[in-house]
Amino acid sequence: MGKGDKKTKRGKIALGTSGRLRPKRKKFKLKPTTMAQQDKNELQ
DSSP states (O other): OOTOOOOOOOHHHTOOOOOSSSSSOOOOOOOOOOHEEEHHHHOO
Protein backbone atom coordinates (compact mmCIF):
# COMPACT_ATOMS: atom_id res chain seq x y z
CA MET A 1 0.00 0.00 0.00
CA GLY A 2 1.18 3.47 -0.77
CA LYS A 3 1.87 5.68 -3.72
CA GLY A 4 1.72 2.88 -6.27
CA ASP A 5 -1.57 1.40 -5.06
CA LYS A 6 -4.53 2.42 -7.23
CA LYS A 7 -7.03 1.60 -4.49
CA THR A 8 -5.76 4.05 -1.86
CA LYS A 9 -6.23 7.80 -1.63
CA ARG A 10 -2.47 8.39 -1.67
CA GLY A 11 -2.12 6.22 -4.77
CA LYS A 12 -4.92 8.09 -6.53
CA ILE A 13 -3.19 11.40 -5.78
CA ALA A 14 0.15 10.09 -7.05
CA LEU A 15 -1.38 8.69 -10.25
CA GLY A 16 -3.59 11.72 -10.82
CA THR A 17 -6.78 9.71 -11.07
CA SER A 18 -10.07 9.78 -9.21
CA GLY A 19 -12.60 7.20 -8.13
CA ARG A 20 -14.72 6.15 -5.20
CA LEU A 21 -12.11 7.04 -2.59
CA ARG A 22 -11.26 10.35 -4.22
CA PRO A 23 -14.19 11.65 -6.26
CA LYS A 24 -13.80 14.52 -8.71
CA ARG A 25 -14.75 17.94 -7.40
CA LYS A 26 -17.31 19.91 -9.30
CA LYS A 27 -16.36 23.51 -10.00
CA PHE A 28 -19.72 24.90 -8.98
CA LYS A 29 -23.22 23.73 -8.27
CA LEU A 30 -26.09 25.10 -10.30
CA LYS A 31 -29.51 25.02 -8.75
CA PRO A 32 -32.34 24.93 -11.26
CA THR A 33 -34.66 27.90 -10.85
CA THR A 34 -38.36 27.32 -10.68
CA MET A 35 -40.92 29.29 -12.66
CA ALA A 36 -42.12 30.98 -9.45
CA GLN A 37 -38.61 32.27 -8.73
CA GLN A 38 -38.21 33.56 -12.29
CA ASP A 39 -41.56 35.39 -12.16
CA LYS A 40 -40.65 36.92 -8.81
CA ASN A 41 -37.32 38.18 -10.20
CA GLU A 42 -38.96 39.69 -13.28
CA LEU A 43 -41.47 41.66 -11.22
CA GLN A 44 -38.75 43.40 -9.16
